[in-house]
Amino acid sequence: MGRRAISMSVGVVLIVVIALAAGGAYYYSVQSAPKPQTLTVLVDSGSETQQYLTAVASDFHAKNPSVTIQFDPVGFGSMVTTALTALKNHAGAPDVIMYYPSMAPDLGPYLMNLQPAMSSGVINGSDLIKPEMFSGGYFLAPNGTIIKTMGVPIHSVFGYVLVYQKSVFANASLASAFQSQYGFKFDPTTWTSWAQLLDAAQFLNGTHPTQYPLLFPDSAHHAIIDGYLDVAYGYFQNNPPSGYVTGTTPNFWSYFRQMSNGTWTTSFNTLPGYQALEMYGQLIRYQPSLSVQPIGYDQQEHFFTTGSYAMGIAWTSFLPVYENASVSSVAGNVGVALLPGGYTGMAPTFLGVNPYSKYTQTAEQFIAFALSPAEYQKGISSISYVPGTYSGLAEASSNPSLSWTGSFLTFVQSANIPPTVAAVVPALSSFFGTLIPGFNQQVYNYFTNQTTAESAMNTAAAQWLAYMEQNAVTL
Numbered sequence: 118m119g120r121r122a123i124s125m126s127v128g129v130v131l132i133v134v135i136a137l138a139a140g141g142a143y144y145y146s147v148q149s150a151p152k153p154q155t156l157t158v159l160v161d162s163g164s165e166t167q168q169y170l171t172a173v174a175s176d177f178h179a180k181n182p183s184v185t186i187q188f189d190p191v192g193f194g195s196m197v198t199t200a201l202t203a204l205k206n207h208a209g210a211p212d213v214i215m216y217y218p219s220m221a222p223d224l225g226p227y228l229m230n231l232q233p234a235m236s237s238g239v240i241n242g243s244d245l246i247k248p249e250m251f252s253g254g255y256f257l258a259p260n261g262t263i264i265k266t267m268g269v270p271i272h273s274v275f276g277y278v279l280v281y282q283k284s285v286f287a288n289a290s291l292a293s294a295f296q297s298q299y300g301f302k303f304d305p306t307t308w309t310s311w312a313q314l315l316d317a318a319q320f321l322n323g324t325h326p327t328q329y330p331l332l333f334p335d336s337a338h339h340a341i342i343d344g345y346l347d348v349a350y351g352y353f354q355n356n357p358p359s360g361y362v363t364g365t366t367p368n369f370w371s372y373f374r375q376m377s378n379g380t381w382t383t384s385f386n387t388l389p390g391y392q393a394l395e396m397y398g399q400l401i402r403y404q405p406s407l408s409v410q411p412i413g414y415d416q417q418e419h420f421f422t423t424g425s426y427a428m429g430i431a432w433t434s435f436l437p438v439y440e441n442a443s444v445s446s447v448a449g450n451v452g453v454a455l456l457p458g459g460y461t462g463m464a465p466t467f468l469g470v471n472p473y474s475k476y477t478q479t480a481e482q483f484i485a486f487a488l489s490p491a492e493y494q495k496g497i498s499s500i501s502y503v504p505g506t507y508s509g510l511a512e513a514s515s516n517p518s519l520s521w522t523g524s525f526l527t528f529v530q531s532a533n534i535p536p537t538v539a540a541v542v543p544a545l546s547s548f549f550g551t552l553i554p555g556f557n558q559q560v561y562n563y564f565t566n567q568t569t570a571e572s573a574m575n576t577a578a579a580q581w582l583a584y585m586e587q588n589a590v591t592l
Contacts, residue, residue: 151183154476156483159200159211162190165437166215166272166466169496173487176495184479197223204228204471212474213483216268216467221253222546228256229472230265234481240488244506245269248366249465251534259544259591261536268467270505271487275461275525276432277334277347279314280439281305283452285326285427295320305428306524308457311351311396314428318403321427330403332421332429336413337561342553343462344430345560346371348400349385349393351458358387366532367462369549370541373592381541381592386578394563394570407564422447430456432464433503440501440518453521460528465505544592548584555580 158174160167167190174186189211191199197220203211204227216224235242245254249270256267286292292303299316301307308314314331321330334340350367357363360374361384374384384390404412404426412420418438421429422445431439433453442448455461468487470480486492493509496502501518504510507530514523545552556577563573584590 153183153185154479155185155187156212156474156476156480157187157189157210158213158215158483159189159191159196160215161193161196161217161466164215164466165434165500165502168500169272169502170215170487172495172499173483173492176492177483177486181479184483186483196220200224201227204473207473208471209473209475210471212471212476212480214268214469214471215271216253216469218253218464218467218542219546221256221267221467222543224469225256225264225267225543227472228265228267228469229477230267231269231470231481231484232266234485235266239478239481240269240485241506242266242269244488244508246273246463246465246505246507246510246529248529248532248534249273249463249505251536251539252366252368252463252465253467255536255539257536257540257543259540261538261540263536268469269484269488270465271468271484272466273503273505273510273525274432274434274464274466275503276434276464277343277430277456278433278461279305279428279454279456280421280431280436281428281452281454282327282424282426282447283450285321286452288326291324291326294324305452306454308454309459311348311400311457314457315396315399318400318428322403327427328425329405330427331400332404332412332417332426333400334412334414334417334430335401335404335407335564336411336416337554337557338411338413339553339557340411340413340417341557341560345385345394345397345556347430347456347462348397349390350460351456352389352393352396353384354458354460356389358384358389360384362535362538364532365534365538367460368539368542369545370538373541375537383578383581386574390574391570394560394574397560398564398570401564407561437501455524455528459524461525463529541592544590548588548590551584552581 158170160170178184178186200214201223231240234240254266254268254270256264258264286303286305295303301313318330334344347367350371353361354363358374360376372384373381375381417431418435420426422439424446439445439451440448468484470477474480488506490508493504494512497513497516497519503513503522510522510526513519514526559573559577562568563570
């Protein structure tokens with residue numbers, strides 16, 4: 118090795134040491150000599166993550182004046198197409214790609230492997246929320262082997278969660294009457310079963326502190342598949358079907374169980390599956406009739422802001438709307454709790470890197486910077502942004518506007534996702550467009566008294582298994 122090469126190597130080492138000393142595990146500054154670089158970041162237009170990353174980009178540029186961050190905002194429906202077009206054509210931009218869990222199977226084969234960046238300390242992988250990584254951060258083989266780390270969670274989105282008007286449940290007279298009648302607290306954060314939530318809805322329906330007691334998703338367009346999932350998860354934990362893995366989180370993998378011979382079958386055509394559907398049917402009785410107004414995502418997001426509902430089931434991504442005083446009559450009065458039984462699902466927002474970018478190292482450093490405690494603290498304070506790291510979530514729980522995240526941090530620290538279970542989701546993605554509508558239709562038939570809960574679940578299971586066999590899908 119020549120003197121020039123040795124000198125360059127020493128220079129790089131010194132810069133790395135300085136960066137580590139200044140920022141712990143995070144690389145806050147670009148390690149090469151200042152050269153003009155432009156990073157393009159693909160984001161979901163108007164999302165909280167776009168808002169957060171815009172502020173992060175400003176701070177990153179201030180520390181690295183040679184780096185300019187540009188954003189490519191696209192609509193949700195165009196995100197996968199836009200990203201795949203660039204990746205398949207080996208285009209150099211966008212350099213950083215935002216994506217959601219449902220998009221992970223499509224993008225997984227093409228995004229850059231971030232594991233080397235974690236092994237070298239550029240990205241602090243140990244601080245990333247592990248259950249969220251299994252929801253779209255890892256690209257998995259069917260046997261559960263982690264092929265690569267395709268992305269990192271930048272924004273924690275939990276769902277479903279139980280939201281409620283704090284003033285209703287702080288009413289001492291109502292609380293006393295409720296506990297006297299039902300024998301447990303009038304406090305959504307303490308409920309241990311869906312039966313207790315149903316009791317509360319029945320009580321509120323009789324006392325009428327609001328027009329409706331409960332807002333619950335029931336639209337066959339898509340919401341049913343998520344609504345049933347969260348109700349069924351509680352039943353599956355308490356009375357697990359044979360082969361069902363407990364102690365995970367609600368996810369599409371909850372619809373399956375592994376038999377003793379290693380094959381997978383459906384979980385919902387079992388006794389706890391039937392019971393969950395019967396409970397689901399009771400929970401939707403306390404809102405406008407399904408024939409009048411199906412409740413989907415739009416209704417969940419906007420109807421609760423009217424103040425007409427005492428409680429509701431929501432994604433945490435709806436909370437900024439609920440707390441926006443210019444459009445919401447419940448702003449400042451929203452409580453957030455885990456679902457009855459103490460659990461929630463995870464649908465984080467991820468960031469990945471385009472392997473054909475000219476600036477992959479800078480892209481990794483930008484992501485690490487966005488994950489840093491200092492930037493997350495600013496996001497928490499300015500827009501109540503919910504971080505995708507354990508330390509960030511802990512910081513959020515100490516902020517009054519996000520104090521509800523404390524119980525969520527406890528949950529994610531205890532949740533365990535076996536890789537073989539997580540691998541079911543990517544294998545299913547190719548035909549979920551067929552199976553979800555069929556499942557939703559059967560549940561809708563039950564809601565409209567056209568069939569029984571047992572018949573609806575058995576028919577849906579038969580359709581799923583037949584499709585898998587016909588298309589040689591192996592889980």
